[in-house]
Structure formats: C-alpha cells, structure tokens
Amino acid sequence: MGHVQDYEKFDRRELAKMDDKALAKWQSGFENDEAQWRLAEHEWQRRITAEQIRATTSAARWQAWFAIFGAIIGSLLTILAQLLLR
Secondary structure, eight states: HHHHHHHHHHTTTHHSOOOHHHHHHHTTTSSSTTTTHHHHHHHHHHHHHHHHHHHHHHHHHHHHHHHHHHHHHHEEEHHHHHHHHH
C-alpha cells in the first residue's frame, strides 16, 4: 500500500533529473508490475531515444559537411579540367 501512496505523490519529472545509477537504484526498489517500475522503464526508453536522436543528428551533420566539401572539390576539379583542356 505504501508504494501506491508514494506513486500518487510522485512527480515523474524527478526521474529525468536522476543519473543512470540513481534511476537504476530507484527502479530496483519496485516489482516489475508496479507503476513506479513502469515509469522508470519509460524513462530508460526516453533516454535511449534521445541518445539515438543525438547520434543520428551528429552523423547527419558530418554527412552534410562531407557533401558540401565534395561539391566544392568537384567544382574546382571541373574548373581545373576546363582550364587544362583550353
């Protein structure tokens, strides 16, 4: 019964403030069929999704810069080839 009362008072934004170790410790205090445990699972999924988004965004930025530099180098090589063929 104590876990139910604790759940009613709990603000799930507190989970986002916890580091991974604190979240794991907090989650381990509950059974996997309790609401708190489920909230912790959702927080883990949120963190994984956020990490994947950061990694994808970073990779996309590098790919964009690589494409821009490739276009510039391609343009310069085209100009060089035209000058050499004159």
